[in-house]
Structures are given as structure tokens and as C-alpha cells.
Amino acid sequence: MDKAVDPAPMQAARDTGSLPQAAMDAYWMPFTANRQFKKAPRLLVGAEGMYYRDAAGRQVLDAVSGLWCVNAGHARPRIVKAIQAQAAEMDFAPSFQMAHPKAFELAQRLTALAPAGMNQVFFVNSGSEAVETALKIAIAYHRVRGEGARTRLIGRERGYHGVNFGGISVGGIVSNRKHFGTLLAGVDHIRHTHDPARNAFARGLPAHGAEFADDLERLVALHDASTIAAVIVEPVAGSTGVLIPPQGYLQRLREICDRHGILLVFDEVITGFGRTGRAFAAQTFGVTPDMITCAKGLTNGAVPMGGVIVRQQIHDAFMNGPEHLIEFFHGYTYSAHPLACAAGLATLDTYAEEGLLTRAAELEDEFADAVHSLAGEPHVIDVRNIGLVGGIELAPLAGQPTRRAFDIFLDCWQQGVLIRTTGDIVALSPPLIVERAQIDRIVQTLRAAIRRAA
Numbered sequence: 001m002d003k004a005v006d007p008a009p010m011q012a013a014r015d016t017g018s019l020p021q022a023a024m025d026a027y028w029m030p031f032t033a034n035r036q037f038k039k040a041p042r043l044l045v046g047a048e049g050m051y052y053r054d055a056a057g058r059q060v061l062d063a064v065s066g067l068w069c070v071n072a073g074h075a076r077p078r079i080v081k082a083i084q085a086q087a088a089e090m091d092f093a094p095s096f097q098m099a100h101p102k103a104f105e106l107a108q109r110l111t112a113l114a115p116a117g118m119n120q121v122f123f124v125n126s127g128s129e130a131v132e133t134a135l136k137i138a139i140a141y142h143r144v145r146g147e148g149a150r151t152r153l154i155g156r157e158r159g160y161h162g163v164n165f166g167g168i169s170v171g172g173i174v175s176n177r178k179h180f181g182t183l184l185a186g187v188d189h190i191r192h193t194h195d196p197a198r199n200a201f202a203r204g205l206p207a208h209g210a211e212f213a214d215d216l217e218r219l220v221a222l223h224d225a226s227t228i229a230a231v232i233v234e235p236v237a238g239s240t241g242v243l244i245p246p247q248g249y250l251q252r253l254r255e256i257c258d259r260h261g262i263l264l265v266f267d268e269v270i271t272g273f274g275r276t277g278r279a280f281a282a283q284t285f286g287v288t289p290d291m292i293t294c295a296k297g298l299t300n301g302a303v304p305m306g307g308v309i310v311r312q313q314i315h316d317a318f319m320n321g322p323e324h325l326i327e328f329f330h331g332y333t334y335s336a337h338p339l340a341c342a343a344g345l346a347t348l349d350t351y352a353e354e355g356l357l358t359r360a361a362e363l364e365d366e367f368a369d370a371v372h373s374l375a376g377e378p379h380v381i382d383v384r385n386i387g388l389v390g391g392i393e394l395a396p397l398a399g400q401p402t403r404r405a406f407d408i409f410l411d412c413w414q415q416g417v418l419i420r421t422t423g424d425i426v427a428l429s430p431p432l433i434v435e436r437a438q439i440d441r442i443v444q445t446l447r448a449a450i451r452r453a454a
């Protein structure tokens with residue numbers, strides 16, 4: 001017998017502002033409290049500029065760029081048109097042993113934004129895939145150079161590198177790891193950089209903690225450098241709740257990697273494309289890694305796409321052997337998808353035309369003033385900021401971790417502002433087109449919700 005299918009959910013949402021229960025059953029939602037959500041769904045049906053429109057027709061101010069990706073704001077006409085035109089012109093081109101011109105154009109434009117010497121990009125479809133790809137490049141790079149014993153991968157406690165097996169293995173968020181068995185073998189972690197006793201309420205880069213990078217020397221002493229392929233860190237840890245690198249920390253990590261021939265990977269999936277005031281956080285902090293993973297803002301979130309930007313000599317190390325042979329046995333059906341490339345090119349045009357890649361630097365002081373004005377509100381135990389990223393850490397409700405922050409999230413949603421919480425930390429990352437009055441509204445709404453929270 002056929003399964004009964006409800007009338008189109010979209011029409012139901014339009015008519016009633018919600019969905020019948022049966023229309024929600026089949027969708028197993030990612031990183032969501034499914035049962036709770038389906039009792040009181042939060043449905044988005046439209047988006048333009050700084051705002052979402054929900055199913056009830058309310059305007060919701062987007063304080064998190066969707067999910068750290070819509071850096072130029074929603075439904076930007078140039079990007080919309082580019083995707084529409086590309087879909088009509090050529091929907092798909094195979095990416096293995098074939099290509100289309102926009103893939104090369106986007107590669108050129110993207111690497112032009114990257115630090116000097118990082119001239120090659122491998123396209124993928126998400127941040128998670130970018131991470132897996134970078135880890136594989138690291139191990140294979142050492143092997144093609146005759147250092148095949150360098151297979152160990154080093155991540156950092158509290159790191160988030162997506163959800164695939166490599167990413168959760170080098171990642172350091174317990175709930176993302178503990179259900180999934182033994183993960184990848186040969187992975188270790190340096191300590192995280194959170195040090196509230198010394199750094200709470202620091203503006204910008206915290207003063208203390210450069211020495212946390214020395215934890216890598218401990219792992220080198222334990223495993224020997226000759227077994228270590230790469231270290232991967234987020235320059236600013238986002239998903240764990242906005243941890244800003246201490247002054248001098250990334251420089252020190254770079255020095256230690258150089259000393260031991262270890263590749264350094266910056267996971268810039270959220271810091272890429274202007275979030276910290278330059279195209280990449282590598283430039284904001286003046287530290288050039290060997291690879292940068294990016295995604296999200298690459299297409300302004302409009303079409304899934306990611307990339308691994310690689311130093312020229314890493315790429316070149318693969319370019320040997322007979323020319324008719326594939327040099328790197330890796331790639332995705334949708335690598336450099338034509339729609340993604342079209343969206344990416346239009347996105348980079350939009351960023352350039354509107355000066356968005358440096359706008360976070362222009363707004364940084366005012367944004368910092370606004371978020372730090374929350375210090376002193378009830379339950380607020382730390383405020384952190386860099387560029388257009390803010391983290392507000394709350395003391396957990398006794399016996400109910402994450403509950404207080406989630407209640408604040410729901411309260412802000414009711415008031416028409418979309419924020420994001422992780423644990424008991426509120427993260428703010430508005431589109432780079434945000435106006436000063438909108439920063440005020442975000443922070444005042446959050447303040448009122450914090451005051452109302454249990």
C-alpha cells in the first residue's frame with residue numbers, strides 16, 4: 001500500500017503558519033532536538049538582506065548569518081541571478097577528467113584572496129569534506145615525498161571540524177565523538193586555549209596563553225615528529241563557543257610546526273570571507289598555514305561548496321610520475337559544481353563591490369562595545385569578541401546544562417532575532433552588511449532575554 005502523503009507542507013505552512021504533525025514525521029533533522037522542535041516548529045520561508053521571514057509572516061533579524069555562512073546577507077540579486085542563469089545554461093559537468101571554465105575562474109579568484117604562496121584550491125561541497133580532504137592531502141603529501149611514516153594527525157580539544165570520521169577524530173567536542181566508536185587511529189590532541197581565570201572579558205585577542213601552543217612539543221616528544229603529518233586548528237574556535245586565540249599563540253604553533261616539518265592546517269570554515277576583518281583569519285593574525293579549509297561564505301551559503309586552499313609546493317609535490325596518471329585519488333561528483341562556481345563568483349564580486357571582506361574590521365570596535373555591554377548582566381561569566389564574532393558565556397542552570405542558553409535562544413526568536421547557542425554560550429555572527437542600529441537591536445534583545453531567563 002502507498003504511504004499516505006500529506007498535502008504540500010509549504011502550502012500548509014502558508015495557510016496556518018505551521019505544519020501538521022504528520023507532515024513533519026519523515027524529516028530527521030540534523031543537530032536538532034527533533035521531538036521538541038516538532039512540538040513547536042520554527043519554520044523559515046523567506047529571506048532578504050538582514051532578515052528571515054517565518055511561516056507566520058514575521059520578520060526575523062539574522063544575527064548569525066544563517067549558520068555563519070550568509071556573509072553578504074540574504075538573496076543578494078547578483079548571486080540569485082548567477083545561479084538561475086547557470087542552471088539554465090549548464091546544470092552539471094562531470095568533475096573527473098573533465099571541467100568547465102567557471103571552476104578555473106573561481107579557483108583563480110579564490111586563491112588571489114588567500115595569503116601569498118597559497119595558489120591551489122581543491123573544491124569540495126562542505127566544510128566537513130574540506131577537512132577530510134585536507135587531512136588526506138597532508139598524509140599523501142608526506143608519502144609522495146618519501147616520508148610515509150608521517151601519518152599522525154593532531155587536533156585540539158574543543159575543536160570542531162565537521163562531522164565526518166576524520167573531522168570528529170581530530171575534533172575535540174565530546175558529544176560529537178562519544179557515540180561513534182574508536183574513530184581514526186593515530187590521532188592526538190593539544191589542549192584547548194580557554195583560560196577564563198586569566199582571560200575572562202578580554203576584548204579581542206586574550207593576553208594570556210601563547211604558551212598553550214607548546215603542548216604540541218609534548219606530543220612531538222611522545223610520538224616523535226617523524227610520525228606526525230599535520231596539526232589542524234580553527235584560528236577562532238566557533239562551534240565550541242567562540243574561543244579567540246591568545247596573543248602570539250598561532251605564531252608559536254607555526255614556529256613549532258616549522259621546526260618539526262609538520263603541516264599546519266587552519267580550518268577557516270567560519271572565519272573565512274571577512275568574518276575577522278580580512279578575507280581569512282590567517283591574514284588578520286599574520287600567520288600563514290600550509291592549508292586553509294573553507295566553505296560557507298564561499299558561496300554566501302547559497303549553494304553548498306567548500307575548498308582546500310593549498311600552498312603551491314604541496315600541490316607540486318604530487319605532480320610527478322607519468323603524466324597520464326591521476327596524481328591524487330580523491331574528489332567528489334559535485335566538486336566544482338557549475339551552480340556552486342557561479343554562486344561563488346557572484347559572491348566574490350559582491351564582497352569586492354561592497355568592501356565586505358574588511359567591513360568587520362571597520363565595525364569591530366562598535367561591535368565589541370555592544371557585546372561587552374552585556375558584562376554585568378545576570379549569569380554572564382564571560383564575553384569574547386573578534387571582528388564580527390561575539391561569544392557570551394552564561395553560567396549553566398544548576399543541574400541543567402545548556403538549558404539557560406536555549407531558553408534565551410527561544411526568547412530571542414520570539415522577539416524576532418535569530419541567535420545561536422552552543423552549550424551555555426551565545427554566539428553572534430551577523431552578516432557583514434549589518435547596520436549599527438541592527439547591532440543595537442540584537443544586543444538589546446539578547447540583554448532583555450538574559451534578564452528574563454531563569
Ligand SMILES: Cc1ncc(COP(=O)(O)O)c(C=O)c1O
Nearest residue numbers: 126127128160161162267269270
Ligand atoms: C570550523 C568548521 N569546520 C568544519 C565545519 C563543517 O562544515 P559543514 O557543516 O559545511 O560540513 C564547520 C561548520 O560549522 C566549522 O565551523
